[in-house]
Amino acid sequence: MHPETALLVTLAGAFGVAFVFGLVAAKLRMPPLVGYLLAGIALGPSSPGFVVDVALAGQLAEIGVILLMFGVGLHFSPGDLMRVRHIALPGALLQMPVAFGLGAWLALSWGWAPGGAVVFGLSLSVASTVVVLRVLEDRGLLDSVDGRVAVGWLVVEDLAVVIALVLLPAVLEAVGSTTSGAAGSGGLVKVVVVTILKVAAFILLMGAVGRRAVPWLLTHVVRTGSRELFTLAVLAVSLGVAVGASALFGVSFALGAFVAGVVISESDLSYRAGADALPMQDAFAVIFFVSAGMLIDLQVLQQQPLKVAATVGVIIVGNAVVSTVLMVLLRHPLGASLRLGASLGQIGEFSFILAALGVSLGVLTEEGRSLILAGALCTIVLNPALFWVVGRIDGWLSSKPALLDRLERQKAPRLITTDLWAVTPSRHAILVGYGRVGRTIGEAFQRAGLPFIAIDQDRRVVDAMRMLGVNAVYGDATRPGILDHTHPETAQLLVIASPDPYHARHIIELVRAKNAHIDIIVRTHADTEQELFEQLGVEKALMGERELAFGMAYHSLRSAGCDDDRADDVIQQLRGGGRMHTREFTSMMLANEAPPRT
The missing domain is CATH 1.20.1530.20 (Na+/H+ antiporter like fold)
Known part of the structure; x- marks a missing residue:
């Protein structure tokens, strides 16, 4: 050299x-x-x-x-x-x-x-x-x-x-x-x-x-x-x-x-x-x-x-x-x-x-x-x-609740509830995760007057919810007994706003064991996760980037001169299947094929 x-x-x-x-x-x-x-x-x-x-x-x-x-x-x-x-x-x-x-x-x-x-x-x-x-x-x-x-x-x-x-x-x-x-x-x-x-x-x-x-x-x-x-x-x-x-x-x-x-x-x-x-x-x-x-x-x-x-x-x-x-x-x-x-x-x-x-x-x-x-x-x-x-x-360990409970016995109380309904609630929603996404969903529930119970692992978040009058449970929703306090057997909706897909799968299994007909909405980060949740029978598996794209597309159409009804129709077509599936488009790109013109 x-x-x-x-x-x-x-x-x-x-x-x-x-x-x-x-x-x-x-x-x-x-x-x-x-x-x-x-x-x-x-x-x-x-x-x-x-x-x-x-x-x-x-x-x-x-x-x-x-x-x-x-x-x-x-x-x-x-x-x-x-x-x-x-x-x-x-x-x-x-x-x-x-x-x-x-x-x-x-x-x-x-x-x-x-x-x-x-x-x-x-x-x-x-x-x-x-x-x-x-x-x-x-x-x-x-x-x-x-x-x-x-x-x-x-x-x-x-x-x-x-x-x-x-x-x-x-x-x-x-x-x-x-x-x-x-x-x-x-x-x-x-x-x-x-x-x-x-x-x-x-x-x-x-x-x-x-x-x-x-x-x-x-x-x-x-x-x-x-x-x-x-x-x-x-x-x-x-x-x-x-x-x-x-x-x-x-x-x-x-x-x-x-x-x-x-x-x-x-x-x-x-x-x-x-x-x-x-x-x-x-x-x-x-x-x-x-x-x-x-x-x-x-x-x-x-x-x-x-x-x-x-x-x-x-x-x-x-x-x-x-x-x-x-x-x-x-x-x-x-x-x-x-x-x-x-x-x-x-x-x-x-x-x-x-x-x-x-x-x-x-x-x-x-x-x-x-x-x-x-x-x-x-x-x-x-x-x-x-x-x-x-x-x-x-x-x-999840299949051995008694053993899991003994292993976690040294934990602080894993459950902190607010003043939940004195009687067993019914037709309510369960909201898992009260971060940036969960807070927005919870505020929507409150404004619409829909009853819900939230679960979060952060003690400070639960304390803040209590001050705002939100029914809340402190703990890990995958741990034995935590979900029981939200009464999933009488709930009509489960919303999982936490970003962990493994966590979400376990929660779905626990809730479905008590209520096989409950509607479920899950937050995802990838197409593969979305497909997995759809195979599990989840009604809505929403990916953040895609929902952001829908919102930007709607406002772009409105700014370009479309009226509200026309913009809504276009977005609904995109949501419903009048669009090329992401996986199909990706496979075409990988194969160096041009997508069909629409």
């Missing part, structure tokens, strides 16, 4: 091979991240054939780390964290030490030095934000209560990693440079105090100056009307603050970029900044994962499979199993705890950053980094299988 073309060849090779492997992974219903790591293995020195410049790829990956942490800071919301603090905060702060202890103990049992064991344990204790968010999004859980708990859990883990990235170099340097116990204790305290003071000075400076200067700068750039200047300003701020923080205060690039993102997040331009930085962030994040894959030593997988298996076991036990147990103990429903625990049962980008830091500090060997990377690759690949196992466990 010629030095003058090394950068171009590295970028072309990394993007091209990552695209191919990522596409194959997506076709196999695995996260594209798996493909990026495999692309790195294919391009790395441990495999034959074309090899890119590993050192140069590592420098490009550093840009990926900066942009990744900038994005984390940009989307960091203290409000979201506070809403789920009773579960996410204690849960993550207990889970991480347990996983860390298991990983460190495993490393020490292999004869590693204490510094390497610390880095190894930390790397195995934090789940991949990228993978978890994608899993929640694919399953329609991102906007649910469970999704908010998972996001809050990830935020706590990310903040803990940011703090570790700041303190770890100072702590390991102090421990490594001391020779006596007393001197070591004093030196360690001094180094930690100095580091904390530097970080505090940087954060105070960004809070006092950057909080005003950065939004002011972006506002003036927006007034120029130049999109490329705004994108350039966002990249300059993220990279400039990261490099400046490292040079002036000695903090990591990651912390500088994170704080820069938090500063911009308080501006009303944060959404545009995130949208403009996202393409660059995604591109360099791919380089980051490819460079991580280059460092995976295939000989570790071949020569030390037991160590790889032990690493994978620690990740699954320390993250998935411990998280599930803690969520149940913190009074979260067992089924939701199983699903969230499964989503946390892997490691990813922050583990790679910690491993790279450990190698750069000389406390983690290349073998240790290869084990961390191999563990990440294996757990991400195994994550769909883990969800399958969890689904089977949840289904089995």
Whole structure:
């Protein structure tokens, strides 16, 4: 490879091979991240054939780390964290030490030095934000209560990693440079105090100056009307603050970029900044994962499979199993705890950053980094299988109500009712989920004078409903006994406004067992879910995007001159089948066929 073309060849090779492997992974219903790591293995020195410049790829990956942490800071919301603090905060702060202890103990049992064991344990204790968010999004859980708990859990883990990235170099340097116990204790305290003071000075400076200067700068750039200047300003701020923080205060690039993102997040331009930085962030994040894959030593997988298996076991036990147990103990429903625990049962980008830091500090060997990377690759690949196992466990437990009730006995009272009708209600509606969609439906019921009982898992939502005079039940509608308090045997309508399709299927089965003729309306997110609910005999399975399209089409027709009756007729034709079915149109596109003209 010629030095003058090394950068171009590295970028072309990394993007091209990552695209191919990522596409194959997506076709196999695995996260594209798996493909990026495999692309790195294919391009790395441990495999034959074309090899890119590993050192140069590592420098490009550093840009990926900066942009990744900038994005984390940009989307960091203290409000979201506070809403789920009773579960996410204690849960993550207990889970991480347990996983860390298991990983460190495993490393020490292999004869590693204490510094390497610390880095190894930390790397195995934090789940991949990228993978978890994608899993929640694919399953329609991102906007649910469970999704908010998972996001809050990830935020706590990310903040803990940011703090570790700041303190770890100072702590390991102090421990490594001391020779006596007393001197070591004093030196360690001094180094930690100095580091904390530097970080505090940087954060105070960004809070006092950057909080005003950065939004002011972006506002003036927006007034120029130049999109490329705004994108350039966002990249300059993220990279400039990261490099400046490292040079002036000695903090990591990651912390500088994170704080820069938090500063911009308080501006009303944060959404545009995130949208403009996202393409660059995604591109360099791919380089980051490819460079991580280059460092995976295939000989570790071949020569030390037991160590790889032990690493994978620690990740699954320390993250998935411990998280599930803690969520149940913190009074979260067992089924939701199983699903969230499964989503946390892997490691990813922050583990790679910690491993790279450990190698750069000389406390983690290349073998240790290869084990961390191999563990990440294996757990991400195994994550769909883990969800399958969890689904089977949840289904089995649901068929054993007595056992399920004993397992959830440590929960707080799962049922809080308002002043429900003194007599058994009849011809009423049951509304499951009182979020943004459910509140609108409930208000419609109230305005029309139709009786209904609402169910929600959020205690604060139920308390708010009580203040408004809404008949409400607090609890998980899939748990034994909760639906009984809504009297499904005499209800005429069931409306499921929660976004979880698995949750909805279980509720339908429970209600149908008591009232086989009840009308059911369900919220869906995909055509496949809609078809599944139709097969279950659901009267209406409404997909949000399609209903939005109908509403926009109606108003477009009215604005174009159609009268109300004509616009209504057209929309009813679209709803009724006088339109090409989405699945049919999709199959034609995939077959490169033009749809028939209408």
